[in-house]
Amino acid sequence: MSLKQKIVAGLLKEPFSRFQLTTYDRSKPINMVVGSMFSVYKGWIHSDIETLNLLKESDWAKYFEENSIDRVLAEHVWEHLTPEEGKLAFKHCYMYLKPGGFLRVAVPDGYHTDENYINYVKPGGTGEGADDHKILYNYQIMSGFLEEIGFTVKPLEYFDENGQFHKNPWRTEDGMVRRSADHDDRNKGGKLGYTSLIIDAYKN
Template identity: 85%
Template sequence: MSLKQKIVAGLLKEPFSRYQLTTYDRSKPINMVVGSMYSVYKGWIHSDIETLNLLKKSDWEKYFEENSIDKILAEHVWEHLTPEEGKLAFKNCYTFLKSGGRLRVAVPDGYNPFEEYIDYVKPGGTGNGADDHKILYNYQLMSGFLQDIGFKVVPIEYYDEQGKFHKNPWNPEDGMIRRSADHDARNKDGKLVYTSLIIDAFKA
């Protein structure tokens, strides 16, 4: 996306999000992207902090009933929250998801074995937006946060503590993660340059 396109998209982002949040068909499955930035996915409601603050239950209540959302997608959002804020945001997601509903969350992977990657994504790192990163998750840390709230956790893509990469099958229709093994253009010829820790969490 060019700079001009981003500027136009930024100007349209909030009214588009607010329109979607207030006019969606409640008789159909409710799929929502949080922290959507410039992403637009067909069949999904898009939100950002200007329209729905993850930490404010009152914001959720403006648009959704408890136990009503089928899927929530968050790509590179939770690393911008402190651990305490992250737990609260997970709790709000749990409250508003249906039983069996899915939260798909992706963040930079703290067990990635490559020093250049860690320097790029760590809090205060060299990467775009890393100056606002509050925490560097690994699959164990994030899984623990989610399980404490009541989620059933299924890691999808992640490095383990030995630096080995794991990848389980996942369907982009359940939530597209662009910064992933198969969908990031930086990954070429079988070489993984940029991946994310991706976890599916299901409400019991």
């Protein structure tokens, strides 16, 4: 996307998001993207901090009933929150998801074996947006936070503490994560140049 396109998209995303949040069909499954930036997925409601601040329960209550959302998708959002903020945002997701619904969350992977990757994504790292990163998650930290809230955790893609990469099947229609093993162009030729820690967290 060119700079001009990003500027136009930025000007349009708030009214588009607000329109979606206030006109969605409550009789159909409710799928929501948080921190959607410039991503648009058919069948999903898109939100950003301008329309739904994850940390404000009043923002959630403005648009949704508790126990009403089927899926929440967050790609590279939680690393911009402090650990305390992250837990609060997880709590709000849990409150507003239906029983059996789930949050698909993707963040930079702190156990990635490539030192250049770690330097790119760590708080204060060299990558775009890393100056605002607050925490570098691994599957253990993220799973612990989610389970503390009450979620049942299913890791989808992650490096473990021994440098082994794990990849379990997941469907893009349940939440597209572009920065993933199969969908990021940096992973061509069998090399995992850029992956994410991806977890599905289910509300019981």
